[in-house]
Amino acid sequence: MIRAENISKSFAGREVLKNISATFEPGKTNLIIGKSGSGKTVFLKCIVGLLEIDEGKIWYGDTLFSKLDFTGKKEIRKEMGMLFQGSALFDSMTVEENVRFPLDMFTRMSEEEKLERVNFCLQRVNIVNSNSLFPAELSGGMRKRVAIARAIALKPRYLFCDEPNSGLDPKTSIVIDELIKEITVELNMTTIVNTHDMNSVMENGEKIIFIEEGEKCWEGCKTEILKSDCKILNDFVFANSLAKQLKASSLEE
Amino acid sequence: MFRFISGFGSYWLLLAKVFARPEKHSIYYRQTMKELVSLGLRSIGITTIISFFMGAVITLQTAYNTENPIYPTYLIGLGCRDAIILEFSSTIVALILAGKVGSSIASEIGTMRVTEQIDALELMGVNSASYLILPKVIATLVFNPFLTLISIVVGIVGGWIAGTAAGVITTQDFIYGIQYAFIPYYITYSLIKTLFFAFIITTVSAFQGYYVEGGSLEVGRASTKAVVYSSVTILLFNVILTQLLLS
Ligand SMILES: Nc1ncnc2c1ncn2[C@@H]1O[C@H](COP(=O)(O)OP(=O)(O)OP(=O)(O)O)[C@@H](O)[C@H]1O
Ligand SMILES: [Mg+2]
Numbered sequence: 001m002i003r004a005e006n007i008s009k010s011f012a013g014r015e016v017l018k019n020i021s022a023t024f025e026p027g028k029t030n031l032i033i034g035k036s037g038s039g040k041t042v043f044l045k046c047i048v049g050l051l052e053i054d055e056g057k058i059w060y061g062d063t064l065f066s067k068l069d070f071t072g073k074k075e076i077r078k079e080m081g082m083l084f085q086g087s088a089l090f091d092s093m094t095v096e097e098n099v100r101f102p103l104d105m106f107t108r109m110s111e112e113e114k115l116e117r118v119n120f121c122l123q124r125v126n127i128v129n130s131n132s133l134f135p136a137e138l139s140g141g142m143r144k145r146v147a148i149a150r151a152i153a154l155k156p157r158y159l160f161c162d163e164p165n166s167g168l169d170p171k172t173s174i175v176i177d178e179l180i181k182e183i184t185v186e187l188n189m190t191t192i193v194n195t196h197d198m199n200s201v202m203e204n205g206e207k208i209i210f211i212e213e214g215e216k217c218w219e220g221c222k223t224e225i226l227k228s229d230c231k232i233l234n235d236f237v238f239a240n241s242l243a244k245q246l247k248a249s250s251l252e253e
Numbered sequence: 254m255f256r257f258i259s260g261f262g263s264y265w266l267l268l269a270k271v272f273a274r275p276e277k278h279s280i281y282y283r284q285t286m287k288e289l290v291s292l293g294l295r296s297i298g299i300t301t302i303i304s305f306f307m308g309a310v311i312t313l314q315t316a317y318n319t320e321n322p323i324y325p326t327y328l329i330g331l332g333c334r335d336a337i338i339l340e341f342s343s344t345i346v347a348l349i350l351a352g353k354v355g356s357s358i359a360s361e362i363g364t365m366r367v368t369e370q371i372d373a374l375e376l377m378g379v380n381s382a383s384y385l386i387l388p389k390v391i392a393t394l395v396f397n398p399f400l401t402l403i404s405i406v407v408g409i410v411g412g413w414i415a416g417t418a419a420g421v422i423t424t425q426d427f428i429y430g431i432q433y434a435f436i437p438y439y440i441t442y443s444l445i446k447t448l449f450f451a452f453i454i455t456t457v458s459a460f461q462g463y464y465v466e467g468g469s470l471e472v473g474r475a476s477t478k479a480v481v482y483s484s485v486t487i488l489l490f491n492v493i494l495t496q497l498l499l500s
Contacts, residue, residue, distance in 0.1 A: 050372050070380075077378035088369040102377050104280055 330430020
């Protein structure tokens with residue numbers, strides 16, 4: 001379980017996160033939604049400690065993560081996997097080397113065991129026969145999937161995904177959503193996903209946090225989101241006409 | 254001024270991070286081997302070409318500026334040797350490498366910063382500064398002295414070829430000249446300078462790349478700054494080291 005308490009963060013005097021609190025439970029896909037520029041990425045980077053928070057506390061289980069030093073954080077980080085908004089694969093390494101990197105760095109597995117684990121993870125994300133390609137030779141969706149494979153190589157307890165399906169076609173995007181959901185349950189991970197894709201919200205949203213202008217405006221699950229009367233949330237969720245019709249019909253029921 | 258001091262402070266903090274205890278030696282060893290090839294072996298070509306022409310032009314310059322019968326011609330060989338060993342093979346080669354190696358280090362690390370690859374390393378619990386920079390520092394410290402030795406040899410050969418081809422000195426005189434009053438300590442001096450310069454090139458350039466913020470435009474700027482700052486630092490240390498080592 002991950003708990004964020006009263007997180008605030010500013011850049012050069014501009015407040016990007018304002019007093020956000022949230023709890024993320026294991027075995028669930030926790031979603032953070034919000035408009036572009038609302039502070040989702042910053043929030044996620046604060047949770048994993050890539051950005052220093054100005055105020056507040058971050059707990060991983062019973063450990064106060066935000067107060068740990070580099071060595072202390074390192075222990076918890078070995079149990080984290082993260083998919084960055086731009087994939088962040090290592091350009092100078094092949095697909096196989098990318099996925100193998102965390103294994104090389106933190107395990108004492110033999111070469112065969114590593115290769116087996118790499119191939120297992122790659123298969124899991126439907127990447128086959130591409131082991132020796134470089135990231136520049138992959139499509140955007142393939143890069144995202146390789147990045148997921150790298151993130152799950154060490155069987156993390158915490159998985160963070162920053163916009164796993166932005167820039168993907170609807171079908172691939174569903175495949176990725178399903179995948180994240182499955183491995184979350186399979187490994188009983190605490191998964192946090194940033195997204196502004198309403199499809200994945202309706203698909204995966206067991207727990208949804210809505211951020212607007214750096215403030216948490218709403219919290220709930222996917223069935224509640226259709227019935228919510230929070231004005232800003234409705235403007236965000238029902239931005240297109242199809243969704244508006246959906247809302248109307250769900251209220252009639 | 255404030256920015257300069259705070260930049261200087263972060264440079265030392267980065268160095269402290271770079272020289273923290275490596276987490277896994279086998280990986281650092283592998284990375285160092287890679288860097289030996291990309292920063293070391295791939296610099297042999299340019300070092301050779303530059304040294305050859307430098308040696309040639311120094312010989313001709315010395316010859317045309319000492320066209321006086323009271324100077325024996327073997328002094329041309331001697332002048333060529335000392336100029337190459339004392340200044341050209343260490344300092345000029347270091348300046349050229351600051352351009353080649355420095356900009357490539359800054360842009361490589363800077364690109365990794367703006368595409369979040371450094372964040373990805375940090376998130377895994379890897380000390381990114383040490384993982385990315387230490388192998389480069391070690392590789393250049395190990396390899397650049399060889400580049401300097403190659404440069405000395407090639408420079409003198411260049412001087413000999415140019416000198417004899419232009420007819421300003423005979424082979425016998427040249428060889429006599431390069432052996433005359435030879436002080437072996439000059440080579441040591443040159444190699445010590447090279448070690449300092451190698452350290453400056455890699456750490457200053459890596460520092461510029463590591464703290465890039467923004468996008469590809471800033472990466473370009475960082476790599477320009479890497480070349481400028483490491484060159485200026487090299488020139489400054491050249492004066493300091495010369496005073497310390499030769500006085
Ligand atoms: N390093 C930084 N320095 C200054 N401002 C920043 C920095 N990173 C983010 N911001 C600002 O914080 C705000 C929130 O950015 P963030 O990247 O979290 O948005 P987001 O919700 O992830 O948007 P998107 O959906 O487009 O990815 C933006 O207004 C951005 O300008
Ligand atoms: Mg974002």
